[in-house]
Amino acid sequence: MKTVTIDQVTIGEGLPKIIVPIVGKTKEDLLDEAEKVRTLDCDLVEWRIDFFEHVQDPQSVATLSHNLKAILNKPLLITFRTKKEGGVCELSDEQYFNLYKTIIAEGELDLLDVELFMPEKEVAETIELAHQNGIKIIMCNHDFDKTPEKNELVTRLRAMQDKGADICKIAVMPNNSADVLTLLAATREMHEEFAKVPLITMSMGALGMVSRVSGQVFGSAATFGSAGTASAPGQVPVVELRKMLATLKLN
Numbered sequence: 001m002k003t004v005t006i007d008q009v010t011i012g013e014g015l016p017k018i019i020v021p022i023v024g025k026t027k028e029d030l031l032d033e034a035e036k037v038r039t040l041d042c043d044l045v046e047w048r049i050d051f052f053e054h055v056q057d058p059q060s061v062a063t064l065s066h067n068l069k070a071i072l073n074k075p076l077l078i079t080f081r082t083k084k085e086g087g088v089c090e091l092s093d094e095q096y097f098n099l100y101k102t103i104i105a106e107g108e109l110d111l112l113d114v115e116l117f118m119p120e121k122e123v124a125e126t127i128e129l130a131h132q133n134g135i136k137i138i139m140c141n142h143d144f145d146k147t148p149e150k151n152e153l154v155t156r157l158r159a160m161q162d163k164g165a166d167i168c169k170i171a172v173m174p175n176n177s178a179d180v181l182t183l184l185a186a187t188r189e190m191h192e193e194f195a196k197v198p199l200i201t202m203s204m205g206a207l208g209m210v211s212r213v214s215g216q217v218f219g220s221a222a223t224f225g226s227a228g229t230a231s232a233p234g235q236v237p238v239v240e241l242r243k244m245l246a247t248l249k250l251n
Contacts, residue, residue, distance in 0.1 A: 001195050004136055004166050006075040006110045009043045011167060012198035015245050016215035017043035017222040019077065020238055023051040027064055034071040037227050040238050044111075046077040046224070049099075050087040055080065056095065058102035065107035077138065078103060079113035085142040097122045104129050111167075116141040116160055127164045138200070139165035147172040147179035147203065153186035157201075158194055167221070169200040174207045183211055184218045191219025198222070205234045212236060213244040 003012035011017050020042040024030035030052070037045055047068060054060040061078075069076055080096060081087030091099065100112065104126075112130050114123055116139055127137050139160035148156075153170060160168040168190075174180045183203040191199055198221035203211040212223045212234065225241040236244065 001191075002197055004198055006044075006136065009075055012221045014216075015249055016220060018225045018238060018241055018245070019044045019046050019222055020225055020227045021046040021048050021079075021235075022068075022227075023048045025051055025053050027054075027067075030064065031067060031071065033227070034068050038072050038074065040227055041242050042074065042225060042227075042238050044075045044077055044222070045072050046079055046113075048079050048081060048087075050079075050081050050089040055089055055099070056091070058099045059106070061099065062102050062105075062107035065103065065109055069108040075110040076108070077111040077113060078107070078109045079138075081113075081142075082115060082118075085115055085140075086144050093119055093122065097126060100126050101129065104133050104135060109135060111136045111138055113138045113140055113169075114165075115139070116156060116163075120163075123163060131164075136166040137164065138167045138169050139163060140169035140171070140200075142170075143172045144204070145173055147174050147182050150182050150186045150189070153183065153201075154190050154194070157186070157190045157199065161195070161197055165197060167198045167200060168195075171202045171204055172208075173205060174203045177207065179203065180208050180211060183208070184214070187211075187215075187218045187220055195219070202234075207234075209234050209236065213241065213248055216245070216248065216250050 022033040180203045187201040201220045225238040226235040
């Protein structure tokens with residue numbers, strides 16, 4: 001399996017890497033969050049641009065990405081999470097891809113989040129453009145209502161890999177403990193039998209929290225921790241998360 005290295009951070013080896021989201025609405029909020037996050041013991045930062053009040057102005061997003069990178073001493077992942085997959089802002093497909101084209105061409109970032117079920121042609125073009133500009137792609141899928149069957153989870157992860165993702169990510173909602181086991185079993189199967197790139201998988205909410213700290217055992221290469229406002233249910237505060245990962249470390 002290939003690893004993904006950005007600066008001094010290698011995703012896909014050793015302990016799962018910790019990603020912290022910043023979710024400010026205004027430029028001032030985001031710069032303030034960035035100052036706080038840069039001192040945290042995390043490995044990467046995710047800017048959830050769907051929270052940003054000027055997200056419909058691609059140039060504003062691209063410009064602010066330079067400001068954030070100047071503050072952060074960590075790799076930056078930029079994500080627009082669509083409304084249908086749990087985001088807070090509605091954009092048309094055309095707006096989504098135009099936003100991403102501008103960010104790739106004029107912004108400053110290390111990774112870009114692209115959703116699996118967006119239109120195939122535009123997804124392929126976005127991945128190609130990102131790779132031409134040295135930007136890695138995390139392809140993802142979210143289900144905030146349920147946990148699909150194990151085979152379906154593996155199928156989706158393999159589809160992401162086939163489309164050219166550098167990292168494949170899936171997050172699902174458990175309705176019982178069996179659902180958590182389904183996610184973990186799918187992660188293990190994908191990691192051991194099919195994965196050519198790193199995986200990020202999680203079962204959300206309090207019920208699924210165990211999946212956020214057991215990645216090294218089952219094959220998930222990164223996990224999301226909160227610095228303030230959690231961007232998804234079940235995120236663990238960074239300080240606690242780092243301790244848990246260290247406690248569960250495999251020799």
